[in-house]
Amino acid sequence: MRYFEITGSFTDYYQITMAQAYFLEGKKDTRACFDYFYRKNPFDGGFVVFTGLGDLLNILKDFSFSDEDIRFLGEQKLNSEFLRYLKDFKFRGSIYAPKEGDLIFPVRPVLRVEGNIIECQIIETLLLNYLNFSSLISTKAARIRMVAGDRILSDFGLRRAQGAGGLLASKAAILGGFDSTSDVYAARIYHLNVSGTMAHSFIQSFDNELSAFRHYADAHPDKCILLLDTYDTLNSGLPNAIIIAKELEATGKRLLAVRLDSGDLAYLSKKTRKILNDEGLYDVKIVASNQLDEYLIKSLLDQGAEIDIFGVGTNLVTGSPDAALDGVYKLSVSENIPRLKLSESIGKVTLPGFKQVYRLLTDDNGFYGGEVVCLDEEKDPEFMIHPFESDKRLEIKKYPKEKILLKVMDFGKILIEDKEPDEIRKFVHTQINKLPEEYKRFHNPHEYKIGLSNGLYQLREKLRKKYAKS
Amino acid sequence: MRYFEITGSFTDYYQITMAQAYFLEGKKDTRACFDYFYRKNPFDGGFVVFTGLGDLLNILKDFSFSDEDIRFLGEQKLNSEFLRYLKDFKFRGSIYAPKEGDLIFPVRPVLRVEGNIIECQIIETLLLNYLNFSSLISTKAARIRMVAGDRILSDFGLRRAQGAGGLLASKAAILGGFDSTSDVYAARIYHLNVSGTMAHSFIQSFDNELSAFRHYADAHPDKCILLLDTYDTLNSGLPNAIIIAKELEATGKRLLAVRLDSGDLAYLSKKTRKILNDEGLYDVKIVASNQLDEYLIKSLLDQGAEIDIFGVGTNLVTGSPDAALDGVYKLSVSENIPRLKLSESIGKVTLPGFKQVYRLLTDDNGFYGGEVVCLDEEKDPEFMIHPFESDKRLEIKKYPKEKILLKVMDFGKILIEDKEPDEIRKFVHTQINKLPEEYKRFHNPHEYKIGLSNGLYQLREKLRKKYAKS
Numbered sequence: 001m002r003y004f005e006i007t008g009s010f011t012d013y014y015q016i017t018m019a020q021a022y023f024l025e026g027k028k029d030t031r032a033c034f035d036y037f038y039r040k041n042p043f044d045g046g047f048v049v050f051t052g053l054g055d056l057l058n059i060l061k062d063f064s065f066s067d068e069d070i071r072f073l074g075e076q077k078l079n080s081e082f083l084r085y086l087k088d089f090k091f092r093g094s095i096y097a098p099k100e101g102d103l104i105f106p107v108r109p110v111l112r113v114e115g116n117i118i119e120c121q122i123i124e125t126l127l128l129n130y131l132n133f134s135s136l137i138s139t140k141a142a143r144i145r146m147v148a149g150d151r152i153l154s155d156f157g158l159r160r161a162q163g164a165g166g167l168l169a170s171k172a173a174i175l176g177g178f179d180s181t182s183d184v185y186a187a188r189i190y191h192l193n194v195s196g197t198m199a200h201s202f203i204q205s206f207d208n209e210l211s212a213f214r215h216y217a218d219a220h221p222d223k224c225i226l227l228l229d230t231y232d233t234l235n236s237g238l239p240n241a242i243i244i245a246k247e248l249e250a251t252g253k254r255l256l257a258v259r260l261d262s263g264d265l266a267y268l269s270k271k272t273r274k275i276l277n278d279e280g281l282y283d284v285k286i287v288a289s290n291q292l293d294e295y296l297i298k299s300l301l302d303q304g305a306e307i308d309i310f311g312v313g314t315n316l317v318t319g320s321p322d323a324a325l326d327g328v329y330k331l332s333v334s335e336n337i338p339r340l341k342l343s344e345s346i347g348k349v350t351l352p353g354f355k356q357v358y359r360l361l362t363d364d365n366g367f368y369g370g371e372v373v374c375l376d377e378e379k380d381p382e383f384m385i386h387p388f389e390s391d392k393r394l395e396i397k398k399y400p401k402e403k404i405l406l407k408v409m410d411f412g413k414i415l416i417e418d419k420e421p422d423e424i425r426k427f428v429h430t431q432i433n434k435l436p437e438e439y440k441r442f443h444n445p446h447e448y449k450i451g452l453s454n455g456l457y458q459l460r461e462k463l464r465k466k467y468a469k470s
Numbered sequence: 471m472r473y474f475e476i477t478g479s480f481t482d483y484y485q486i487t488m489a490q491a492y493f494l495e496g497k498k499d500t501r502a503c504f505d506y507f508y509r510k511n512p513f514d515g516g517f518v519v520f521t522g523l524g525d526l527l528n529i530l531k532d533f534s535f536s537d538e539d540i541r542f543l544g545e546q547k548l549n550s551e552f553l554r555y556l557k558d559f560k561f562r563g564s565i566y567a568p569k570e571g572d573l574i575f576p577v578r579p580v581l582r583v584e585g586n587i588i589e590c591q592i593i594e595t596l597l598l599n600y601l602n603f604s605s606l607i608s609t610k611a612a613r614i615r616m617v618a619g620d621r622i623l624s625d626f627g628l629r630r631a632q633g634a635g636g637l638l639a640s641k642a643a644i645l646g647g648f649d650s651t652s653d654v655y656a657a658r659i660y661h662l663n664v665s666g667t668m669a670h671s672f673i674q675s676f677d678n679e680l681s682a683f684r685h686y687a688d689a690h691p692d693k694c695i696l697l698l699d700t701y702d703t704l705n706s707g708l709p710n711a712i713i714i715a716k717e718l719e720a721t722g723k724r725l726l727a728v729r730l731d732s733g734d735l736a737y738l739s740k741k742t743r744k745i746l747n748d749e750g751l752y753d754v755k756i757v758a759s760n761q762l763d764e765y766l767i768k769s770l771l772d773q774g775a776e777i778d779i780f781g782v783g784t785n786l787v788t789g790s791p792d793a794a795l796d797g798v799y800k801l802s803v804s805e806n807i808p809r810l811k812l813s814e815s816i817g818k819v820t821l822p823g824f825k826q827v828y829r830l831l832t833d834d835n836g837f838y839g840g841e842v843v844c845l846d847e848e849k850d851p852e853f854m855i856h857p858f859e860s861d862k863r864l865e866i867k868k869y870p871k872e873k874i875l876l877k878v879m880d881f882g883k884i885l886i887e888d889k890e891p892d893e894i895r896k897f898v899h900t901q902i903n904k905l906p907e908e909y910k911r912f913h914n915p916h917e918y919k920i921g922l923s924n925g926l927y928q929l930r931e932k933l934r935k936k937y938a939k940s
Contacts, residue, residue: 013666165635
C-alpha cells in the first residue's frame with residue numbers, strides 16, 4: 001500500500017448492505033440523525049481532548065466512491081441500480097460539533113450528524129476511526145503535557161505506530177500539547193515543527209565515539225544534539241560531548257543538547273547536569289527518552305531529574321495502555337421520529353431526539369463541572385437529571401451556559417475555517433487550564449456531571465416503555 | 471489527509487540529519503549492514519507471526535523523495551548539495567528475510583539489510599513501522615485462531631483502529647488466520663474476503679424490529695444475518711428472526727445467521743441454539759461479537775457456547791493489550807567492520823557482523839525448538855551458546871537445519887513472487903501446526919532457544935572488550 005486515497009470504501013461492509021436495503025426499500029431520502037459519543041474516559045482520566053474534526057470534515061466534503069470501489073462492490077453481487085446510486089454518492093449532510101480542541105466527557109453527544117439515512121450510515125466507520133483515534137492520542141499528549149510543565153515535548157513514535165495511523169498520531173500529539181515531532185511526513189502535510197537527534201548507529205559507524213560526535217557537529221553546528229549511551233554514558237559519551245562543546249565554543253557556536261536513552265534517567269540526568277555545569281555548559285540542554293509516559297515523566301521530575309526535553313514514542317502514539325477510545329455512533333432520529341436502542345444495562349440505552357449540549361460555567365467563565373443534554377427545542381432548562389439515577393437532580397437555572405454543539409458542516413459544505421495545529425493546541429491548553437484540578441488528577445478524578453433535561457428524560461422514558469413492551 | 475502516498479518523508483527526522491552528516495563526510499557510499507529484530511514476544515506468548523514483508527518490499531522498490539518532500543526539507547535549512555542528492559535518492563540495497571508468515575523469535579535477526587549507510591538509515595522508520603505493526607496483529611490473529619478451531623473469524627475493527635493503520639491491520643488479521651474482514655477498502659486493495667451483518671441503527675430506523683428484519687431479508691435473501699439485541703434478544707429479536715427464517719424458507723431460501731452483540735454470550739448462544747433447533751433451523755449459524763479477544767473466546771467455548779462465527783474488533787486491530795511490537799534496527803557492519811552497541815544490560819548488547827540464522831528441525835521436519843545465529847561464513851556449527859549465559863551450550867550437529875534468512879531484495883529489486891494473502895495465511899497455519907504445543911500455550915509458554923555460534927560469540931566478546939576499554 002504505497003499509495004492511498006480515502007474513498008467511500010473506507011467503511012464497514014455492513015454499511016453498504018444496510019444502504020442497499022434502505023435503497024431498495026425506497027428509503028434513500030429518509031432523514032436521520034446520529035450521535036457520536038463515548039462511554040468511558042481513557043487512561044482512567046477525567047476528560048478527553050476532542051480532535052480530528054478538521055481532518056474529518058476535509059475528507060467528508062469530497063467523500064465519494066472511486067471507480068475501483070464500484071468495481072469491487074460489483075463483485076460482491078450487489079444490486080446494480082444501487083451501485084449506480086453509489087457511483088454518484090456524495091455526503092450532503094450536516095454536522096454539529098464542539099470546537100476542535102475542546103474537552104469532552106462521557107455519555108453526552110459529541111457530534112450530531114444529520115442527513116439521509118444512507119449517507120449518515122456510510123460515513124460512520126470513517127468518522128469513528130478518525131475521531132476515536134485522534135482524540136485518544138491528543139488526550140494522552142495532554143496528560144503528558146500536564147506533568148511536563150513547560151519542558152519541551154517531542155513525539156518520537158512513528159516507528160512503533162500502527163502503520164500509517166502514525167501520521168495522524170503525530171498531529172494529534174501536537175494538538176494535545178507536544179512541541180514537535182520526528183515524523184517528517186506528518187510535519188510536512190500538517191505544518192508541524194520537526195525535530196531530530198541522532199541514533200546509536202551513527203556513532204557505531206565511526207571508529208570511535210569522539211570522531212562520530214565531531215562529524216555530526218561539523219554537519220549540524222547550530223543544531224547539534226549528541227547521544228551519550230552507545231558505549232558508556234558518564235565515562236565515554238559525556239566526556240566526549242564536552243570536548244565537542246568546547247570545540248564548538250571555540251568557533252562561536254554552542255552545543256544544543258545531550259541525549260540520554262537508557263539507564264537510570266533520574267540519576268544520569270542529575271549527574272550529567274552537574275558535570276556540564278562544572279564545565280560552564282549551563283545552557284546545554286538534556287534530552288531524555290526510553291519508554292516514557294506521563295507516569296514515568298512525573299516520577300522522574302518528582303525525583304528532581306534534570307531533564308529539559310522529553311522524547312516520547314510508543315506509549316504516546318499507540319495511546320497505551322488503552323489503544324482505543326470506545327466512541328460509538330447511534331441513531332437518534334429517523335423520519336422525524338425519535339429513536340432508541342434498549343439494552344439490559346441502562347447505561348447503554350441511547351438518547352433519542354435532536355439534541356444540544358450546554359456547559360455550566362462559573363461566573364469567571366471557567367468549567368463549573370457539569371453539562372446538560374437537552375432536546376434542541378428546550379432553551380434554558382431549570383434542572384438536570386442524572387442519566388441513570390432519576391432522583392439525583394441539580395438546579396442549573398443560575399449558571400451561565402455555553403452552547404457546545406455548533407454547526408460545522410451544512411449540506412456537505414464546511415462552515416468553519418481551517419485551523420493551523422498551533423491554534424488548536426493553544427485552545428486545548430486554555431481549556432485544560434480552565435478545568436478545575438480535581439477533574440485532572442490521574443488517580444480517581446472527580447466525575448464531571450452529565451445530566452439530562454426534563455424533556456429529554458421524559459422522552460427517553462416514554463420510548464423505553466414503548467419498546468420494552470413491543 | 472484524504473490522499474496519501476508513502477514517500478521518503480515517511481521517516482524520522484534524525485535519519486535525515488544523520489544522512490546529511492554522512493553525506494558531508496564523504497561517507498555516502500560506505501557499505502553497511504543493519505539487523506531488524508525484537509526482544510520480547512507480545513501478549514506474553516511464545517512466538518511472533520512475521521508479516522508485512524510483501525508490503526514493505528513493494529514500497530521500497532519505488533521509494534523516493536517527492537518534490538514536496540524536498541521542498542519541506544529545504545525549509546529546514548539542510549545543505550543544498552545534500553538535498554540534490556536526496557532528490558535522486560532510490561533504495562538500492564539488499565534484504566534477507568524469512569518467508570512471510572514464518573514464525574520468528576526474540577533476539578535473533580529477522581531481517582538483514584545491506585546497502586550504503588544512507589539508504590539503510592533512511593528506510594529504518596518505515597521498515598520498523600510496517601513490520602512491527604503487521605507482525606503484532608498477525609500474531610494476535612493467530613492466537614485467536616488457535617482457540618477458535620475451525621469456527622469462522624471475522625475482523626470488525628476498522629472503526630476502533632488507529633487511523634489508516636486499520637487497513638494494514640485488516641490484512642494482517644487475515645494473514646494470521648482470520649477468514650474475512652468488514653473493512654471494504656482493505657478487502658479491495660488486498661483481495662480479502664469481505665463480510666458484513668447489520669447495525670442496531672437499521673432496526674431502530676423502522677417502526678418495529680420485525681419489519682426491519684423483513685426489509686433486510688428482502689434486500690439480501692441469500693446472505694441474511696439478523697442482529698438480535700436491539701430491544702430484547704430472546705423475547706423480541708429471536709422470535710422475530712424465526713418468523714423471517716420461516717418466510718425465507720417458504721421462498722426456498724435459508725436464513726444465514728443471527729448475531730448476538732451484548733449480554734451473556736455463553737448463556738444467550740446456548741439458549742438461541744436450542745430454540746433455533748426446536749424450530750428445525752439447525753443450519754442457521756450464530757455470530758457473536760462484543761469486545762472479544764482470545765481469552766474471552768476460549769472462555770466462551772470452555773463454557774459450551776454455541777457460536778459458529780466470531781466478530782472481533784478493537785482488541786484484534788490494536789493488538790491490545792500490547793499495542794506495539796518492540797522491534798529495533800541496529801547497525802552490525804559498516805565499512806566491512808563488524809560493529810557493536812554496548813549497554814549496561816547484556817541483553818541489549820547487539821550482535822555484530824553479517825549473520826545467518828538456522829532453525830533446528832526434528833526428523834519429520836517440525837520445529838525442534840531452537841535456532842542458532844552464526845556468522846555468514848560459518849556453515850554447520852557444532853554447538854550453540856546461550857546469548858547471555860555462556861556456560862549454557864547445546865550440541866546441534868545432529869539436527870537437520872533450515873536456513874532462515876533468504877535474499878528477497880537485491881539492489882532494490884524484489885526477488886520473490888508476490889503472494890496472495892490466502893497463500894501466506896495457509897503457510898502461517900502450517901507453521902503454527904508444526905510448532906509444539908508448549909511454545910503455544912498462553913500461560914508461561916516454553917522458551918524457544920536462541921543460541922550463538924562460537925564464531926559469533928567470540929566476535930561479540932572481542933568487540934565488547936574493545937569498546938568497553940575505549
